[in-house]
Amino acid sequence: MTATDSAAVTEVFDVLIATFPGRPTDQAVDELRQDVLDRMETADPRGVVLDISAVTTLDSFFARVISETASMVELMGGAAIVVGMRPSVAITAAELGFGLESVETARSTDHALSMLGISVEATDDDTSDPDDGVIDRSSPTSSPGGRQ
Amino acid sequence: MSERADAADAIDTEATVLRSGTIRVRSEDDILRARQEAREIAEEIEFSTTDVTRIVTGVSELTRNMHLYAEDGIMEWREIEAGRDSGLELVFDDNGPGIDDIEGVLRAEHSTSGGMGRGIQGTKKLMDAFEIVSTPDDGTTITVRKWR
Numbered sequence: 173m174t175a176t177d178s179a180a181v182t183e184v185f186d187v188l189i190a191t192f193p194g195r196p197t198d199q200a201v202d203e204l205r206q207d208v209l210d211r212m213e214t215a216d217p218r219g220v221v222l223d224i225s226a227v228t229t230l231d232s233f234f235a236r237v238i239s240e241t242a243s244m245v246e247l248m249g250g251a252a253i254v255v256g257m258r259p260s261v262a263i264t265a266a267e268l269g270f271g272l273e274s275v276e277t278a279r280s281t282d283h284a285l286s287m288l289g290i291s292v293e294a295t296d297d298d299t300s301d302p303d304d305g306v307i308d309r310s311s312p313t314s315s316p317g318g319r320q
Numbered sequence: 321m322s323e324r325a326d327a328a329d330a331i332d333t334e335a336t337v338l339r340s341g342t343i344r345v346r347s348e349d350d351i352l353r354a355r356q357e358a359r360e361i362a363e364e365i366e367f368s369t370t371d372v373t374r375i376v377t378g379v380s381e382l383t384r385n386m387h388l389y390a391e392d393g394i395m396e397w398r399e400i401e402a403g404r405d406s407g408l409e410l411v412f413d414d415n416g417p418g419i420d421d422i423e424g425v426l427r428a429e430h431s432t433s434g435g436m437g438r439g440i441q442g443t444k445k446l447m448d449a450f451e452i453v454s455t456p457d458d459g460t461t462i463t464v465r466k467w468r
């Protein structure tokens with residue numbers, strides 16, 4: 173369970189991918205924001221993908237941290253794109269009255285990467301599952317705590 | 321003394337309680353625990369995925385408010401039944417300082433620490449019934465219901 177509680181920032185091509193855990197504490201969310209901003213400085217990427225596909229509950233606090241993180245990344249000269257919002261989360265967020273209006277969104281990490289100008293060579297057959305596609309997200313599950 | 325928000329969507333239907341449970345909320349971990357328990361119960365009652373998300377998001381907003389403003393509080397959940405309807409009732413009870421201007425909070429004019437108004441007002445939208453009672457002496461009690 174520890175691996176799902178903490179967030180992971182990995183670097184793919186010239187982009188940081190911040191994967192939010194499904195059920196983070198407020199503190200874990202804060203730490204992820206800090207981690208993203210620190211890595212913005214050290215890795216100097218062209219942008220950050222904020223992956224919320226594991227997130228099943230997006231409350232106003234979490235939504236605010238995501239918007240703020242996105243605007244901070246932009247202030248630092250990078251682009252920020254939120255990907256993977258679940259339908260039930262999108263419905264609830266819209267009803268709650270925060271639609272993350274100012275935040276750029278994409279349906280998947282692949283789309284986000286191409287929005288950031290990164291073209292990925294397709295291997296022969298990548299039509300099926302986006303999770304199984306050409307981009308290796310250097311899954312944090314395979315090596316929890318591997319690189320910090 | 322007691323200020324009571326009326327009327328339209330108050331908790332006025334008689335309901336039978338089938339089972340119930342309580343969770344004490346005085347830390348961030350407790351907020352997660354309350355969310356998790358609400359999710360399990362809501363899934364057992366067979367709410368749709370979107371309704372489960374609405375419920376858990378509401379729990380997150382209200383338990384966070386409780387923890388933030390009163391430090392310590394209790395969430396009680398009740399599986400309820402009224403005629404052929406079944407649903408979930410949640411009561412958030414604290415002995416904190418109370419809310420001065422409930423009507424204002426419900427109109428989300430207040431946002432003292434960046435979110436109480438929106439959290440409460442938003443939660444009201446996610447639920448089918450909502451009632452709030454607050455006094456400086458007895459703290460705040462918020463009762464919400466969601467019917468399946």
